[in-house]
Amino acid sequence: MNRELLTKAVAELNLELAEQQVGACELVLQELLRWNKKINLTAITSRDEMTIKHLIDSLHLVPELRSGDRVLDIGSGAGFPALVLAIARPDCLVSSIDAVGKKISFQKHICRLLKLANLEPLHGRVEQLAADRPGTFSLVTSRAFSSLALFVELAAPLVSATGRLISMRGVDGEKEAKQQQGQIESAGFGLEPPIAYRLPHKMGERSLVIMRKAR
């Protein structure tokens, strides 16, 4: 992990991460590289790119969490953003779900290693979770999971009556959200102002599309 890059991003985002939380992020990347030699978990393997595209990108979601949030990260893969959220926000309870067992095994390994009690990695399909735990989560997130419309369709049954959905998207997030505003509203959500940001080292532009359950 590139500590300098991470520390700079933490300061710019006004986050308060203790040394132990920064160390936990470092360990996630170390373990990801180690596991990646045996099972394919990520295509990104350079130190700076992993720091930026996995850790710093995920950190942009941290200020959007409210204390006590019950978060679900759909299609969490090797744990981005779920692992970073759980490390950075011990005041929130994070569940993550992925259909691929080895990805969830990696997240469980990190939980054991870091004694991360506020992360619950679940192996399965989100469609089944919606049937098992309807209306459970105050915030449902995803990154690189699906179209915005499909995310809203799959997340809607899982979110609580006053909950929010946040889709981490590329540069076109705001445009996509406007194009699909009708569908989003018919699913029972209102669009909040999106958040656009740039990753360091010109590694891309990203956006957070935020939707709140309409009363």
Ligand SMILES: C[S@@+](CC[C@H](N)C(=O)[O-])C[C@H]1O[C@@H](n2cnc3c(N)ncnc32)[C@H](O)[C@@H]1O
């Ligand atoms: C491109 S990966 C993104 C992983 C991670 N969020 C990231 O940004 O690094 C999408 C993930 O969604 C998972 N996925 C796709 N459909 C799913 C479903 N219906 N239920 C649970 N997971 C699903 C896949 O197994 C895959 O790991």
